[in-house]
Amino acid sequence: MGPVIRAALLAGLLAAPGAAAAQTVIDLPGPPLRARVTLDPALAADPGLQGFLRAEAAETVAMWQDLARDRGGPWWLVVTDRATHLSARYASVLRRTEAGTGSAPGMVALEGLTVERGTGRLLRLDAFLAGPEGGRALAAIAEALATRIAEEAHGGKPSAQWRARIRAATRPDLAVLGNFTLESAADPARVDAIAFHFGSGEVAPGPVSIRIPATVFARGLAPAVRPVFALP
Numbered sequence: 001m002g003p004v005i006r007a008a009l010l011a012g013l014l015a016a017p018g019a020a021a022a023q024t025v026i027d028l029p030g031p032p033l034r035a036r037v038t039l040d041p042a043l044a045a046d047p048g049l050q051g052f053l054r055a056e057a058a059e060t061v062a063m064w065q066d067l068a069r070d071r072g073g074p075w076w077l078v079v080t081d082r083a084t085h086l087s088a089r090y091a092s093v094l095r096r097t098e099a100g101t102g103s104a105p106g107m108v109a110l111e112g113l114t115v116e117r118g119t120g121r122l123l124r125l126d127a128f129l130a131g132p133e134g135g136r137a138l139a140a141i142a143e144a145l146a147t148r149i150a151e152e153a154h155g156g157k158p159s160a161q162w163r164a165r166i167r168a169a170t171r172p173d174l175a176v177l178g179n180f181t182l183e184s185a186a187d188p189a190r191v192d193a194i195a196f197h198f199g200s201g202e203v204a205p206g207p208v209s210i211r212i213p214a215t216v217f218a219r220g221l222a223p224a225v226r227p228v229f230a231l232p
Contacts, residue, residue: 025054026061026079032068035061035077042083049091053081057095064099075101084112085182087189089228090123091115092182094197096207108207110197112181124174125194130222135172137220142172144216145196153204166203183211185230192230 023044026037037057043049057079068075077099085092092114100106114123121127129137149166150158158166169176177196185192193211200207214221214229221229 023050025050026057028061028065030068030074030076032073033061033065033075033077035064035079037061037079038081040080040082042086043081043093046086046091049083049093053093053095057081060097071101073101075099076106078106084195085114085184085188085191087117087184087228089117090182090191091117094181094195094209107200109199110179110207110209112179112195112197114180114182125177125180126174128194128222128225129217129220131220134220134222137217138174138177139172140220141194141212141217142170142177144212145177145210146170148210148212149198149203149208152210153206153208158204162204169198169203187230190230191228 021044022038022041024036024038025044026035028035037054039050039053043053060079061077064075064077077097079098080096082094082096083092084094092112095109095111095113097109097111098106115121116123116127125138125141126134129135146166149170150156150163154162171177179197181195181197182191183193183195184190191214193213194217195209195211198204198208202208214231218229218231
């Protein structure tokens with residue numbers, strides 16, 4: 001979601017969502033860069049989230065404009081932000097950025113952002129997992145993630161090269177497993193999974209998102225966050 005997260009913008013994430021249609025917040029016709037940034041209805045309805053995400057996207061667009069001027073065009077960029085979980089306590093957003101030149105297929109980057117609304121704090125997995133059981137839950141997540149990437153992105157038979165990339169991308173390390181979003185349950189105030197995201201070429205030729213059900217890591221959930229998760 002960009003390398004720099006501004007405290008002033010994060011403060012806007014404390015606002016509660018309303019209702020609206022999807023909204024295009026940046027639309028550049030080019031040249032040298034044709035760019036469009038769109039927020040889904042839930043994000044478009046939330047003034048704090050909308051302002052934060054638009055500012056972050058504007059930085060991305062400016063970077064690609066510089067690149068298009070330096071390398072020549074035509075270049076194109078499409079950024080789409082989708083809420084995966086919005087509640088009074090948390091805001092979780094997935095940003096899909098696709099960029100390319102001419103008519104060639106673009107490369108896709110996926111970036112997850114999860115924020116605690118009450119503080120504006122960016123969250124890692126250790127905000128949800130705690131103690132020795134939390135460490136074991138992190139290992140269980142990593143194992144399930146590697147297995148599901150192999151199955152869903154490679155038909156269960158990744159090549160040796162892809163197996164090595166999958167292993168590197170799913171090590172049970174908080175820094176490695178940092179690109180995630182909370183996924184809403186049938187009750188939108190609760191969470192039934194955590195999804196992990198990988199851009200083109202990271203663990204497969206194309207982008208990959210894998211949901212890990214809360215049952216996989218339930219025993220490691222911190223007591224304070226356990227009620228947020230929809231568990232059997």
